[in-house]
Amino acid sequence: MIIVPEAVIADLITPEASFDAVEKVFASMAAKSASNFPVIREAIGHADALYGFKSGFDRAALNLGLKSGGYWPGNAEKGLTNHQSTVFLFDADTGRCRAVVGGNLLTALRTAAAAAVSVAHLARPDARVLGIVGAGHQAAFQLRAVAAQRDFARVVAWNRSPAKLDRLAAVAAELGLPFESVSLDDLGAQADVIVTITSSFDAILRADQVRPGTHLACMGTDTRGKQEIEAALLARARVFTDEVAQSISIGEAQHAVAGGSLRADEITELGAVINGRHGGRTSAEEITLFDGTGVGLQDLAVAAAVVDLAVERGVAIDVDF
Structure with a gap:
């Protein structure tokens, strides 16, 4: 299993690559070759936090997985971003966990990319x-x-x-x-x-x-x-x-x-x-x-792109899992 820590992601993926990944996901969704699964998003009754899961499967790209995380409004006072998340990618052929990727920067990039795609x-x-x-x-x-x-x-x-x-x-x-x-x-x-x-x-x-x-x-x-x-x-x-x-x-x-x-x-x-x-x-x-x-498919698309780049540049952590 590959781990891509949050700390290395900024040096791996660009806004342009995020734009391309999100644009392709939207196209796959409209072509019905990619589906998002129902969202779970709930107030947990602690720290005023909202927590949930977004997941899906893109049959064209074979991206299967989920993003787990949410919104902690008090995080800024702790020196953290309010949005905290992690992306899990699974092998579509076997169901084994393929990668765990820090999701904070990716969430920001894919959200901005979606707006940019709409403007384009x-x-x-x-x-x-x-x-x-x-x-x-x-x-x-x-x-x-x-x-x-x-x-x-x-x-x-x-x-x-x-x-x-x-x-x-x-x-x-x-x-x-x-x-x-x-x-x-x-x-x-x-x-x-x-x-x-x-x-x-x-x-x-x-x-x-x-x-x-x-x-x-x-x-x-x-x-x-x-x-x-x-x-x-x-x-x-x-x-x-x-x-x-x-x-x-x-x-x-x-x-x-x-x-x-x-x-x-x-x-x-x-x-x-x-x-x-x-x-x-x-x-x-x-x-x-x-x-x-x-949508969860946006997260999976940018995470998959980051995994490929991390492996290519030798910064991915490969562990037995």
């Missing part, structure tokens, strides 16, 4: 202003990955505590992009692409704050009850997702579907756009929205 396939080609809602650990990954998909001229951002936007401003500076902290009204009025990446349980962005032609990547809602945007915004938009079943149960679409303003059959898998079975954006005025719930 759905945002207007002339998008120039990138808006970010949220300033947590994941926000910097989102900015780096999404900024590479269009010729953005500047970044506008909002966070409940504006002082926490300093890290995003530093990333924008690294990318050579002017950065401004703005109100939600101003963000919606200026941004051509908006990424929401919060852990909110109350809608932050209203439907009337988003202008025609915007693409939204809603990446924070992955649990029943969470909500980043007003349900009325999904009713205005053409909605895409990684997986419809998750979108309507634990994703951003859960509220619009429950309220009757959106039907499950009106939501399209992003993989169908990648495969050419769906045309994606239909006009420059259309609002497109990607509900990124985070």
Whole structure:
């Protein structure tokens, strides 16, 4: 069995490789050659933590396994990231455990890659202003990955505590992009692409704050009850997702579907756009929205890529198991 520790992963996989892995997974899902299994995600009654499992099998890539982990909101005070996870890969032919891979950085990279894939396939080609809602650990990954998909001229951002936007401003500076902290009204009025990446349980962005032609990547809602945007915004938009079943149960679409303003059959898998079975954006005025719930197959794909790189570069730990 191969072990790839968290500490070596940053030197192995790039945002570009993560993008490729996630894009291929979405295509396999839409082609029905890959399936996610039901998600388990529960409050454990200790440390205010959410813990669960995401798993699946990609028959094309033969990636079989699961990610175990969750969200510990007090971890920042302990010098740890709030999201903690580990990926387990199994041999599809025998069921033996093939690899154990640190999942913290991979989760950040695959989440950012999913948003980036949605922007690559759905945002207007002339998008120039990138808006970010949220300033947590994941926000910097989102900015780096999404900024590479269009010729953005500047970044506008909002966070409940504006002082926490300093890290995003530093990333924008690294990318050579002017950065401004703005109100939600101003963000919606200026941004051509908006990424929401919060852990909110109350809608932050209203439907009337988003202008025609915007693409939204809603990446924070992955649990029943969470909500980043007003349900009325999904009713205005053409909605895409990684997986419809998750979108309507634990994703951003859960509220619009429950309220009757959106039907499950009106939501399209992003993989169908990648495969050419769906045309994606239909006009420059259309609002497109990607509900990124985070599927287990994404984790397996980036973990498998890391295992291959670790073996190739001689940094994998091989143990008898």
